[in-house]
Amino acid sequence: MELHITLHGRKELADQLYRQLRDGIDSGRLAAGTQLPPTRLLAEQLGVSRKTVAEAYSRLTYDNLLSGQVGRGTFVTPQPPAPAASAPDTPLAGADTLARWRARGIPMGRPTLAQPSRYDFVGGASSKAHFPFDTWRQCSQHALRQCQRTDTRYSNAQGLHELREAIARHIAFARGVRCTAADVQVCNGAQQALDLIARVLIEPGCSVAMEDPGYPPAKYLFEALGARVRHVPVDREGIRVDLIEDGVRLIYVTPSHQFPLGMPMSLERRHALLARAAALGALIIEDDYDSEFRYAARPTDALQSLDRNGLVAYVGTFSKTVLPELRLGYAILPPALQEPVCIAKRLSDWHTSTLSQWTLARFIDEGHLVRHVRRSHALYAARRERILQRLEADLGQWFEAIPTSAGYHLSALAKGELDVEEVIAQAREKEVGLYSLRPFHTEAAPKPGLLLGFGAIELLDIDPALDRLRETLHALS
Incomplete structure (x- = not known):
């Protein structure tokens, strides 16, 4: 060079x-x-x-x-650091738009701490210690050989056919989703799937309904595209369908494991939601982000499997089951959305990394994903059970767990006049990372409580961490 x-x-x-x-x-x-x-x-x-x-x-x-x-x-030769360059004097025509983006910040970013917490109940994170990296390397070698055999042209924007076939088989087996490879759109994580679907449906000023409390990155995404987000309260059965306004074009829900509270949407509420969407002509985005880990005897059907009118776009991710750094997700799209979303994908980034797609396709086809999910399920089930036992025993005077049947986080609501934010601050002094439910509420009155992730904390660390939480609660009481 x-x-x-x-x-x-x-x-x-x-x-x-x-x-x-x-x-x-x-x-x-x-x-x-x-x-x-x-x-x-x-x-x-x-x-x-x-x-x-x-x-x-x-x-x-x-x-x-x-x-x-x-x-x-x-x-x-190494030189002393140069002084920071001053900002240009000429203001940009889009300065107001840039200011609005800066004001949003990074949704769900972990707090910057001088010292990371020794015990961390962060949600949405899995344990890398139990991932089969050697197996993944073997699949990567296969992927390199496949790339070597093909020409150098760009790949299909919809995704590698072999991976779409593997995804279709996997989610039909694991979640009962009705689809073929033609319905699958491969994306860079679930967040890009949300972006692509919203991009082809949302115009400035249109209405989007979503749960409150809910998933902040989805809210900020819809608002960034110019939508008016209608925040719909939830109860123990899920989103309040009777409060979804007329004129809504898009409805975003997490029916299998409501984010962040955790309860599943009841079957009756699912049918009501599908009927309301049909009356509005609205598309439903079903974000099934971590429901492959289920703990109830009878799993609930995916909302997509109940849809008979082509109104549900099912979004899934491998960040929870494989690795978050992989940035691979997918959407199962109804026929009306398949071509527009594929065009939007091509305009966005041409296509997802072919090498990663070949690797994941091999990982699924050889049964490694199913085996890894089963091993992880046993680990998460034991961690979940231990947290629930402690919440029902010595922590029961301060917190009550919300019933949940899937995923690897659960929520616990505070009892009485407990200052949850102060509990979190004091627990951090004892090297315990806790997270509040408050940031996930928009218009609904915030529910004081904790979001307790158990994907990244080892079983043997749970009791020492909760012992320190109990000490903190006694001190504050």
Whole structure:
């Protein structure tokens, strides 16, 4: 790779080269430790004499910007950090729009702590210690061989056919979803699936209904696209269908494991929601983010499997069952959305990484995903059971668990006048990471309580962590 230098004319070439190299070093474009080309090679690339390059290098060495190492070459010398560049004086025409984006912040970002919590009940995180990395590496090797055999053109925006087949078989087996490979859209995580569906349906000023409390990234996404988000309260059976307003174009729900409270939507409420959507002509997004981990004897059907009118887009992710860094998710789309969403995907990022798709397809087809889910289920079930036992025993005077049958987080509502935010702050002093339900409420009165994730905390750490919570609660009482 050639060093980018632009020389003009045939005069003062050594000065031009010196100034450009110095500017590159001062600006950080040529970082400390960067090796510069040998004088002969750079002279040939620039079409100048070797003496010209040597003179520029010599001046930079004299200024302590370059240093020569015998037998190795010429390198950029480490420099003191440059002062931060000041903001440009010319205001941007879109400054107000940028300010609104900055005001949103990063939804559901973990707090920045000087010291990470020793015991962390963060939600949405799984335990990497139990993931079969060796098996994944073998699948990755297969994926590399597949990529080597194919041409270098871009892949299908809808997703690799082999992966879509594997996804269709997997969710039909695990969740009873009715689909074929033609209905599957592969995405970069569930969040992109939400974005693509919303992008082809939402216009500025249209109405979108979603649960309150609910999933903040979905809310901010819909608002960013110009929608008016209607926050619909939930009860023990799920979203209050009778409070969904007329004129709603899109309804976003988490029926199998309501986020963040955790209760499943009842069968009667599911049928009512489908009927209301049919009356409105509204599409339902069913976010089934972690319901492959189920603890009830009789699992509930996916909302999509009850749909007979093509009104449900089912969204799933492998961030919970495989690895969050993988950023692979999918949507099972009704026929009306399949072509528009595929076009939006192509305009957005052309297609999801083919190498990752081949790897995941192999991982599913060889049965590794099912085995990993089963092993993880046993781990999560034991952790969940231990937390519930403690909430019913020595922590019962302060908290009451909300019944839940899926996922790897549960919520516990505070009893009495307990100051949950103070409990969280004091627990962090004892190295216990706890999370409040308050940020997930918008218009509904906040339910004081905790969201307790058990995907990333080991079973043997639960009792010591909850012992420290109990000590904190006694101290505050």
